[in-house]
Amino acid sequence: MGAVHIPRLVISAPHGRSGKTTVAIGLAAAFARRGLRVQPFKKGPDYIDPSWLGEAAGRPCRNLDLFLMDADRALETVACACQSADLALVEGAHGLYDGLDGDGANSTARLARLLQAPVVLVVDATRMTQSVAALVLGFRDFDPGVQLAGVIANQVSSPRHRAKLADALARHTGIPLLGALPRDPSLSIPDRHLGLVPRDEDDGLLPVVERVRAAVEASVDVEALLGLARGAPALPVGPHCPERMPPAQVRLAIARDRAFTFYYMENIEALRAAGAELVCLDTLGDGALPDVDGLYLGGGFPEMFLDELEANEALRADIRAAVGEGLPVYAECAGLMYLARRIAWRGRSAAMVGALPCDVEVTERPQGHGYVRARVTGANPCFPVGTELRGHEFHYSRVVNLGPARFAYRLERGQGVADGRDGLVVGNVLAAYTHLHAAGTAGWAESLVAQARAHQARRPAREAR
Structure with missing residues (x-):
């Protein structure tokens, strides 16, 4: 088996509705604006989040799911999709350790371990200051095999709020605050009974990608995240990718x-x-x-x-x-x-x-x-x-x-x-x-x-x- 070097990041959260999709969309667009070829992935079987991640990155998003496919096929999917990419950006699902059973099977954490990828935790910081440190410590120590490399706070009310969050993380965890998105309803994509409105259903919603990109670039240390991604080790996988499609029958x-x-x-x-x-x-x-x-x-x-x-x-x-x-x-x-x-x-x-x-x-x-x-x-x-x-x-x-x-x-x-x-x-x-x-x-x-x-x-x- 060979090895391939793919800079990569996993964007996760303590729970759903924390803002990880918003952050992932903004990062994909921000990296792409820097001239990087970003290959987005979505953990889980979802169709809707990938439609927005693909729009932001400028190339189709792919799903990684350890229930629907085995580990070797997941690695092969990443390696093949990233042959012409500079960066793999993986959006998790639910909370970082949430899976099908008590062992966390099929969790984002399990996928991050398989990919040997650094994890950035998106935390909804509404009405929270020092408690962010206790939360992050728990996620860091729950599974030492998961590389929790940084935090991005969401729903931050003011520069003072951001400073308190950064101080708490630095003082108690050693994990850096790499960004703080402000409270801003204009950064949200409308949703309904099955989740967000799909990207292909209403072109009138597309400006939200640009708004999210601008907000991420203004409030997140994109270069530090890129450095984390580039520090990921080579993946032990030899891709078996079809070189060309056969003639249609x-x-x-x-x-x-x-x-x-x-x-x-x-x-x-x-x-x-x-x-x-x-x-x-x-x-x-x-x-x-x-x-x-x-x-x-x-x-x-x-x-x-x-x-x-x-x-x-x-x-x-x-x-x-x-x-x-x-x-x-x-x-x-x-x-x-x-x-x-x-x-x-x-x-x-x-x-x-x-x-x-x-x-x-x-x-x-x-x-x-x-x-x-x-x-x-x-x-x-x-x-x-x-x-x-x-x-x-x-x-x-x-x-x-x-x-x-x-x-x-x-x-x-x-x-x-x-x-x-x-x-x-x-x-x-x-x-x-x-x-x-x-x-x-x-x-x-x-x-x-x-x-x-x-x-x-x-x-x-x-x-x-």
Whole structure:
């Protein structure tokens, strides 16, 4: 095994809602403005924070999750993504030591140890002065294997407040205060039921990145953070990165618009590596399905665009007809919702594709939230029976009025569609609430492309009829 040198930082916090996303966005933009090629990462399965980190850095953000992928694949992801980068910036999730169990499995701390990366703790300093030292001491000593290298205070009320925080840290911890962001509502990105509003949904929100960058540059020691990143040791990993994509054998439509924004870069790359040309589909504006051999519908917020989705009757009818003719379709969460007969939300009901024998109701409370362990128990277009899958779900919607249907997955952890089952199968459609990551789901992309190739081979005979 070789080694690669990648300057890197992990941005974490004592708990969620401390401001680490704001700090990470600001740092990514500030480093990029200095001419550095910043590769952002997000710990965990989240799609929304990565959309903003990618915007700030100017290159797609990638996810690192030790539940969805093993440690070797996580290291390989970092090494491959950073081949053309000067700096890796990793935003943690929840609190630094929060994980799936009492051992902190899948925590940001576990990831930081794997990456041998210095950690900067973002602390919400609201109504806090000397207590910051006690808090930071606890985080420093909880796991000596984690290199807690600095603190950035958030919600700081005044220069005097900042001075007290810095003095407490210097006097009791020896860990430097590397920044103090002021209280400023203009630095916040609006949020709603699943978190922040995704970057691709509203271009009117983009100026917040510039505001956050300016605030970070004015109140954070960016050069000191860069020095910490450059002091990280070489990573013991030999990247196995594809040098070039093979020629495309099939064409897959992929819904990429304001309603469908949740896709992992690794999933897109895995499909291309398996021989797919990806053709973007706008479910809000395109009047017909392109000439394709399959369809990939990812996650997003179709409930926010009910009128526009319903108004595009021509596309909905085209997709429904293609499904009836055997088009392979892989759909996750929002994709499942779109393929249903109708979506109902807050007194409004709108017609959708109608390819699945069910309706969908969006509620005011989560219907499924967390990691998923599944076993494939039913025939489906993508996975052999007996396959074990790991994924995640986060949805406020639920399937109602379900007619006769087959399920592909039995869940050992998670909610899915109903009664511990997920993965509705209708013809060559596999539609589930479970999101899968290609880095931890062997064969997914290859199976979808194989289905598309088989459909492609059948098409001349079908068109001749």
